Structure formats: C-alpha cells, structure tokens
C-alpha cells in the first residue's frame with residue numbers, strides 16, 4: 001500500500017523523484033552534453049506520441065510555450081485574446097508579452113472552464129485567439145470552442161498546464177486545438193523541475209516555435225555546416241529545456257501511468273466523502289465528452305460565505321493536510337490587470353466565487369487510498385464543526 005509515512009503530514013503536492021530520475025540525471029551530468037542534446041529530442045517524441053500529436057517542442061515552461069504559440073501565429077498589438085477569468089496569471093501574461101490584450105471571460109459554475117455563452121456575448125472584431133484552460137484538468141467543451149473558433153477565425157490554443165492525459169471525445173488534451181501547452185513544474189502530473197512542452201500537428205508552427213525558443217537561430221546547434229556559424233532571422237528568446245530536465249522528464253514518462261492511476265483512485269475515494277455534503281460543490285471529473293486528468297479535488301464552499309474557507313483550511317492544516325487554492329483571484333482583479341484595464345469586482349461572478357471559496361485538496365501519487373480517506377473524513381468533520 002502506497003502512502004506517506006505519517007498521515008499527519010500530507011502536502012498538497014510532492015514531486016515523485018526516485019532512483020530512476022537520480023540515475024538519469026547523474027548520467028547526463030557525467031556526459032558531455034547538457035543542452036542541445038538528444039534527450040530533449042527524445043522527450044519531445046515520446047511526449048507527443050503519448051498524446052497522439054505529430055510534433056512536440058520542449059520549452060523552459062508552459063508560460064514560455066503559451067507566449068511562443070501566440071507569437072508565431074502573429075498575435076500582437078491591436079489583437080485581443082479570450083482568456084478565462086479563472087486561471088493562473090501565466091495564461092494572461094503570455095498575451096501581454098505579445099503586446100495583445102486579454103479579453104477576460106467568466107467561467108462556468110459547474111466546471112470552472114471558460115463559459116462559451118459568456119465568450120459568445122463578448123466577442124469583438126479584434127479577437128484573434130481563444131486561449132482555453134482545462135481548469136484543474138477537466139477539458140472545456142471543445143466542440144463548442146472549436147465552433148466559435150471556426151466562426152470567428154480566432155485560433156484555438158489549449159493551456160494544458162494541469163491536463164496531462166485529460167481527454168475529450170477520446171482525444172488527448174493538447175491535440176484539440178491548433179497548439180497545446182503543458183507544464184512540468186514540480187507538483188504537476190509529472191515534472192522536469194521547471195519545464196514545458198508544446199504540441200501541435202502543424203509542422204510550420206512547431207518549427208517556428210523551435211526557432212524562437214533558441215534566440216531565432218536559423219540553424220540549430222547540431223544542424224550547422226560549420227560550428228559556431230549561424231544567422232538570426234527572428235527576435236528569439238532563450239526558452240530551451242536542458243538535457244538534465246529532459247532526462248528527468250523521460251524517467252517521469254515511464255512512471256506516468258502509475259501516477260495517473262493513483263490520482264484517479266484517490267480522487268474517486270476522496271469524492272465519496274464529499275458528495276453528500278450539501279454546502280459543498282465538488283466539480284465532477286467527467287462532463288459530456290470530457291474526462292479529467294484528476295489534478296486535484298476542488299471543494300467549493302457556498303457563495304454566501306456562510307462557511308469560512310479560512311476556518312476549514314485551518315482545520316485541515318492542523319490535521320496535517322496540505323491544501324492549495326486554484327486560483328486566489330479572478331485574474332482581471334489582480335492589481336496589474338485591474339489597474340491597466342479598469343476591471344471591477346462583480347464583473348466575473350463565477351470566477352470570483354471560486355477565487356474566494358474553493359479549496360484544492362490533494363490526490364497526487366504521494367498519497368495512498370488511506371490518506372484520501374483520512375482527508376475525506378477530516379474535511380467532513382471540519383464542515384460539521386463549521387455548521388455549529
């Protein structure tokens with residue numbers, strides 16, 4: 001039975017680094033090639049194959065991937081990009097890096113995903129891109145999003161930071177739009193420490209991202225007729241992944257099935273404890289054609305604030321259970337965006353509800369089912385106590 005040694009110290013997330021990763025890293029460090037090597041290429045091939053995509057481009061983070069995905073598709077000043085109001089700030093920052101303007105759209109009350117109706121009613125002629133986020137790993141309604149993309153001519157980019165292996169209509173997240181971007185930050189589904197991957201079936205897009213992630217060199221290091229000689233045709237960045245990171249990524253890919261089974265099992269076990277608590281909304285791991293990647297279990301407390309999130313989180317933390325919040329503010333209400341675009345409280349009711357009342361509970365592979373049961377029972381007790 002898996003699980004941490006003491007049920008009284010369950011962090012929200014913990015990177016699953018073991019002997020395989022350590023040996024793989026050591027092998028790279030003892031060799032001659034730390035960047036521009038074969039492992040990042042191999043990682044790209046294997047990650048893309050798992051998702052069923054034609055091309056994978058490794059990058060230094062999901063944020064870098066989102067930035068380049070929009071940049072190489074010509075998103076820039078004068079354009080707007082639809083972004084869900086409830087997401088990590090990186091989704092919006094990537095738009096700002098391009099000089100475009102994020103058009104924040106409220107999210108659905110039962111999934112946290114961008115609301116297609118709210119999107120439709122806020123469309124304007126400068127829209128060039130719809131950046132969907134599969135909130136906590138449950139894919140958006142991609143049939144509707146694709147239809148809006150086709151109707152408006154706006155490209156569809158998937159932010160899959162929390163959606164490794166999530167599925168829509170039998171296809172993996174990251175292959176449902178023009179481009180999909182993943183994160184390998186330490187407590188994601190799998191890690192490369194920092195790191196990301198861009199997937200696409202479009203060769204030109206993959207090649208353009210490859211060039212922009214490496215200063216805009218016209219010839220990659222291993223592809224030069226004379227060492228050290230290159231031209232630069234684009235303003236590029238240094239958004240590469242190192243061989244050490246790729247080695248960790250390959251080891252993690254070998255263990256990913258095991259991680260995902262543990263996540264799904266822990267999510268199912270924990271959810272059974274929460275499903276019959278009237279005051280708590282738990283988003284389903286399935287909706288229509290969408291199946292979640294089970295990043296975490298989010299328990300959302302009532303809109304009217306009748307149960308205080310701080311009180312519940314304090315009870316959980318006192319019992320040794322780590323929690324998180326996805327995400328702590330509707331992005332348009334973060335100071336940078338609020339001041340720049342003059343957003344006000346009340347404009348994004350569902351995103352604001354989640355920001356103030358959601359609690360992310362752990363379901364990662366560092367937990368065993370006994371841990372999930374313990375979290376469920378403790379959570380339930382905390383709600384009972386808050387009722388009195």
Ligand SMILES: Cc1ncc(COP(=O)(O)O)c(C=O)c1O
Nearest residue numbers: 061062063088090161183184185
């Ligand atoms: C939805 C979403 N997008 C993007 C990111 C940023 O990922 P990275 O840290 O790899 O840039 C995160 C990070 O948690 C995220 O949750």
